[in-house]
Amino acid sequence: xxxxxxxxxxxxxxxxxxxxxxxxxxxxxxxxxxxxxxxxxxxxxxxxxxxxxxxxxxxxxxxxxxxxxxxxxxxxxxxxxxxxxxxxxxxxxxxxxxxxxxxxxxxxxxxxxxxxxxxxxxxxxxxxxxxxxxxxxxxxxxxxxxxxxxxxxxxxxxxxxxxxxxxxxxxxxxxxxxxxxxxxxxxxxxxxxxxxxxxxxxxxxxxxxxxxxxxxxxxxxxxxxxxxxxxxxxxxxx
Amino acid sequence: xxxxxxxxxxxxxxxxxxxxxxxxxxxxxxxxxxxxxxxxxxxxxxxxxxxxxxxxxxxxxxxxxxxxxxxxxxxxxxxxxxxxxxxxxxxxxxxxxxxxxxxxxxxxxxxxxxxxxxxxxxxxxxxxxxxxxxxxxxxxxxxxxxxxxxxxxxxxxxxxxxxxxxxxxxxxxxxxxxxxxxxxxxxxxxxxxxxxxxxxxxxxxxxxxxxxxxxxxxxxxxxxxxxxxxxxxxxxxxxxxx
Numbered sequence: 211x212x213x214x215x216x217x218x219x220x221x222x223x224x225x226x227x228x229x230x231x232x233x234x235x236x237x238x239x240x241x242x243x244x245x246x247x248x249x250x251x252x253x254x255x256x257x258x259x260x261x262x263x264x265x266x267x268x269x270x271x272x273x274x275x276x277x278x279x280x281x282x283x284x285x286x287x288x289x290x291x292x293x294x295x296x297x298x299x300x301x302x303x304x305x306x307x308x309x310x311x312x313x314x315x316x317x318x319x320x321x322x323x324x325x326x327x328x329x330x331x332x333x334x335x336x337x338x339x340x341x342x343x344x345x346x347x348x349x350x351x352x353x354x355x356x357x358x359x360x361x362x363x364x365x366x367x368x369x370x371x372x373x374x375x376x377x378x379x380x381x382x383x384x385x386x387x388x389x390x391x392x393x394x395x396x397x398x399x400x401x402x403x404x405x406x407x408x409x410x411x412x413x414x415x416x417x418x419x420x421x422x423x424x425x426x427x428x429x430x431x432x433x434x435x436x437x438x439x440x441x442x443x444x445x446x447x448x
Numbered sequence: 449x450x451x452x453x454x455x456x457x458x459x460x461x462x463x464x465x466x467x468x469x470x471x472x473x474x475x476x477x478x479x480x481x482x483x484x485x486x487x488x489x490x491x492x493x494x495x496x497x498x499x500x501x502x503x504x505x506x507x508x509x510x511x512x513x514x515x516x517x518x519x520x521x522x523x524x525x526x527x528x529x530x531x532x533x534x535x536x537x538x539x540x541x542x543x544x545x546x547x548x549x550x551x552x553x554x555x556x557x558x559x560x561x562x563x564x565x566x567x568x569x570x571x572x573x574x575x576x577x578x579x580x581x582x583x584x585x586x587x588x589x590x591x592x593x594x595x596x597x598x599x600x601x602x603x604x605x606x607x608x609x610x611x612x613x614x615x616x617x618x619x620x621x622x623x624x625x626x627x628x629x630x631x632x633x634x635x636x637x638x639x640x641x642x643x644x645x646x647x648x649x650x651x652x653x654x655x656x657x658x659x660x661x662x663x664x665x666x667x668x669x670x671x672x673x674x675x676x677x678x679x680x681x682x683x684x685x686x687x688x689x690x
Contacts, residue, residue: 241504258506312461318534351505352503354460354486358461434462437459438457
C-alpha cells in the first residue's frame with residue numbers, strides 16, 4: 211500500500227460494507243433470498259426444477275440453469291429504462307456461469323431451474339450481490355449443490371487494492387484510475403467467476419485474489435447463518 | 449419431532465461428520481473421510497448412516513407414492529394427470545380397476561377431474577400411474593388444496609398420529625398425497641374448512657417439537673370437540689414419518 215489513499219466512507223482497505231442476508235422472502239417461489247451490501251440490495255427467487263419449454267431448448271443429458279438479472283427502474287437515482295439490455299443479458303450469463311459449477315443438475319434431464327435476480331437498489335457490486343443472493347436461493351430451493359458460492363468485487367483505486375467497491379469509489383478517476391474485479395468463489399476456494407475491467411499487474415492481481423478469498427469467507431459465514439436461521443426448530447415458520 | 453437423535457440444519461458443502469465411521473446416505477457425499485451435505489436440510493445420523501432430510505424444494509416423484517392429481521388430457525389409451533411435477537404423469541386405461549371401453553374414457557375421468565392415484569414407476573420417459581389399489585380413484589366430493597410437499601410427513605405424523613387427531617376432532621376423512629395435495633371429505637363444509645385450518649396451522653409450525661400435543665391444544669382452543677373415532681377408512685397416504 212504505497213499511496214496514502216483514503217476511502218471516501220472511511221473503510222479499511224479490506225473492510226466490506228455493512229452487509230446482511232435473508233432467506234425465504236418470496237413466499238410463492240420454491241426458494242428465495244435477499245442479499246444487501248451497503249446500499250446495494252439484490253433479491254433472488256428460484257423456480258423449479260420444472261419442465262423446459264420450448265422443447266427444443268431441453269437438454270436430455272442434464273438440467274439447465276437459467277438466470278435472469280434485472281435492475282429495477284427505480285434502483286438508481288436516474289431512472290433506467292426497464293427491460294433487458296446489453297448489460298443485463300451479460301450479467302445474467304455471467305451469473306449462470308458463476309453458479310453452474312456447483313450445481314448438480316444431472317438428475318433433472320429436460321428440466322430448467324429458473325433464477326430471477328432483481329436489483330431493487332443499486333450502489334455498485336450488483337452482480338456480486340446478485341450471485342450471493344442466487345446461491346442462497348438455490349440452496350433454499352433444495353437444489354443439490356456441491357458447495358456454496360460467495361462473490362465480492364475487488365478494486366484497484368490508483369495503486370491501492372480495496373474490497374467491495376461502492377459507486378463513489380468505482381467512479382474514482384485520479385492516478386491510474388479505477389479497476390474493478392468481481393470474483394466469485396466456492397467455500398473451498400475454487401474460483402467460478404472472474405472479471406476484470408481496467409489495468410492491473412500480475413503481482414497486484416494475486417493480491418486482489420487473496421483479498422477476495424478473505425472477504426468471501428466473511429460473506430459465506432453470513433450466507434450460512436441466514437440459511438440456518440430461517441429454520442426455527444423451536445417453533446415459528448419456514 | 450421427538451426423536452432422541454439430534455438434528456441440525458446443514459447447507460450445501462458443509463461437513464456433517466468427520467471420520468471413517470460414517471456412511472453417506474441421501475443428500476450427502478463422501479469426500480475423503482468427511483461426510484459432506486449436498487443439499488439444504490436437516491442432517492440426521494442413524495446407525496452411522498448420515499442423511500439430509502430436505503425441507504424445501506419441489507416434489508420429487510417416487511415409486512409407490514400416493515398422490516392427488518388433476519386430469520389434464522384424455523388420450524386414446526389413458527389419461528394425462530398433473531401431479532405437480534415437471535413431467536406429466538400418465539394413467540393408462542389398463543391401470544383402472546374395472547374394464548373401460550376405449551371410447552368411454554370420460555366416464556371414468558373427464559378433463560379437470562381430480563383423482564387419487566399411485567405412482568407405478570418413474571422412468572426416463574415420464575411417470576406411470578395406477579389406480580388399481582384400495583383408496584384410489586376419482587374424487588367426487590370434498591375439498592382439495594395444496595401444501596408444501598416437504599411438510600407432508602408432519603401433517604401425517606408418526607404412524608399417522610397427527611392425521612388421526614385431525615380426523616377425531618373434525619370428523620372428516622383426510623387423504624394426504626405425497627405431492628402435497630390434501631383431500632378432505634366431511635359431512636359438513638364447516639368441518640372440512642376447520643380441518644383445512646388445522647392443517648395450515650401444522651404447516652406453519654412444522655418445525656416445532658411436540659407438535660402433536662400443540663395441535664391438540666389448538667383444537668381445544670378453537671372449540672374443537674373430540675368425537676369418538678368411528679371405524680373410518682384407512683387413509684391412503686404413506687404413514688411413515690419422513
